[in-house]
Amino acid sequence: MSDKNREGSRAARDRLVQQREREKARERRRRTLIVASAVVGVLGLAAVVGLIAANAGKGGKDSEAGPAVAPSGATGKDSLALQVGADGAPSTLTIWEDFRCPVCAQFENAFRKTIHELQNSGQIKVEYHLATIIDGNLGGSGSLRAANAAACAQDVGEFADYHDVLFANQPAESDDAFGKNSKLIELAGKVEGLDTPGFRSCVESGTHDTWVKKSDTAFRDGGFQGTPTALLNGESIFPAKDGQQISEANLKKWVAEANKGKKPAKVTPTPSAS
Template sequence: MSAKNHEAQRTARQRLAAEREKQKAAERRRRTLIVGVTVVCVLALATVIGLIAANAGKKGTTSSGPVVAPSGAQGKDSLAIPVGEDGAGSTLTVWEDFRCPACQGFERVYRPVIHDLTAAGKLRVEYHLVRLIDHNVGGTGSLRAANAAACAQDAGKFPAYHDVLFDDQPKETEDAFASNDKLIQLAAKVPGLDTPAFRSCVNDGTHDAWVDRSHQAFQDGRFSGTPTVLLGGKNIAQDASLTPEKFRQMVEKEAAGR
């Protein structure tokens, strides 16, 4: 064999050996990548399971203790907080959640006309408080805020405090209303509400079981969501053509027909 051919064979063997080493290195990298991805997936799955487990105790839980309705509550099981005169010509039934952005939106648009109509004795509003966001997102802010609103009803300050809660509503994903201190701080915006009796009612969760019963009534009614706003048995919150002026006309027409 000539020296030239021998050199060519040696070079070929070197290239083949180098290629094999390259393939082995690639295989090692592939295996490392697979192991790494698997670990990441397992950790991610563990994190998700952990979050689900953490929220499992927060979602769908009910409050223990006696059902204590707020002062002046009316209707079946005393679940409605009335605002307006008993003899008003029209009644509006509102199911709402203080953490619900859509409820805040409805309040912002229709609050002025609702206030006008109730002040004029033409409309009576029956508020039903639920904790839908607590169950859907997690947390206790809906429950805590509803209990505080019921405490405000005991003090004869429900309408004003109701409006404050919606004016100061946190983002849906921020459970700021879970803090009793925050709810008591907001009570300072309503003259005469921040009293020892109110603070005790808020901190003790006096009306927690009542809020849960109200929420159960909401579920039993198979309503589609909040706000549910019933006038003459129809959920007007689902009427895309509704305006404050049209709402006023509907109320006045219903009142005139009685």
């Protein structure tokens, strides 16, 4: 074989190897779409946080604050966390979310099953914190109204299921459908026993509006880049931890590492809404 032919064969093999690597890369990207979207979301939402700061303190009906009424069972500093999972769980997953945030919905829809599994096996408890950054960025009140409704669900012990229903039925980011209390009450019908006169009154009157605003202020003051923010025992894990992108397998691995030598809490698993 001539040098020219050998070079041609080598080039063909190199092209084949490169093509295979490209196909593998495409498959990895397909399997981790949520992570790819999250990276874009985090970068984009850095600008949103700036807009929040710029809009802070502007007048209007929403800036008229009464006393902050924390929902029943709220925990943590200033009672701003809504806990799901057993108190004795050895690890805590802290999640900051906005019900209008599309990346939050991607995160929840991708990791909901895994998070429930870890909760129901007593390995973690989750502390949810609510923010309203999309309202500040795009206008409207859907982030605030949905967060208030979720707090109303917390009052009757149905936060976890209603939280999942809201993210599973999230409208497009530019559609402020959650700004309508009627829509939030309609979705409450998907959670058994939630759509009651007491819940409706809480939603319609905005019982927890000021509490939600206080939570959003804590988010802005916390120096977070955007939503969702996910911390495992205080360490950021979204969209990556120690150079490893988040995935269902990695989340389980990170929790197992954090819980090494510790006993899981005793819990009675309960089904969650889909």
